[in-house]
Each structure stands twice: as structure tokens, then as C-alpha cells.
Amino acid sequence: MPCPMCNKSQDKKYRPFCSKRCADLDLGKWLTESYSIPAVETDEEDSIPTEFTPNESNLH
Numbered sequence: 001m002p003c004p005m006c007n008k009s010q011d012k013k014y015r016p017f018c019s020k021r022c023a024d025l026d027l028g029k030w031l032t033e034s035y036s037i038p039a040v041e042t043d044e045e046d047s048i049p050t051e052f053t054p055n056e057s058n059l060h
């Protein structure tokens with residue numbers, strides 16, 4: 001299988017790429033594209049709903 005970045009034969013060490021350069025290029029592409037995706041994981045920690053139960057003993 002050729003390197004997806006430049007179509008050279010891939011290196012075992014940098015599979016599926018032919019070199020670190022191509023692997024880095026692809027990673028850079030990935031990071032840029034993922035900027036549009038909101039980081040859900042970090043958001044969740046702030047917005048965990050607290051299990052607030054109203055004081056039911058007042059209703060009785």
C-alpha cells in the first residue's frame with residue numbers, strides 16, 4: 001500500500017505513511033479539521049447536572 005500523502009511506498013515505522021514528514025502532514029491536517037468540532041469531553045466536566053432533589057419531606 002502506498003503512502004496516502006505522496007504515494008511512495010510506506011515505511012513500517014511510519015505506517016501507513018512513508019516518512020515522519022508525511023505522518024506529520026496528515027496529523028496537521030487532522031488537527032486543523034478537528035478545530036470545528038467542539039471539545040465535548042472538556043465541556044462535560046463543567047456541566048454535569050447535579051442530582052438535586054427537591055426536599056420532598058416538605059410535601060408531606
Ligand SMILES: [Zn+2]
Nearest residue numbers: 003006018022
Ligand atoms: Zn509519503
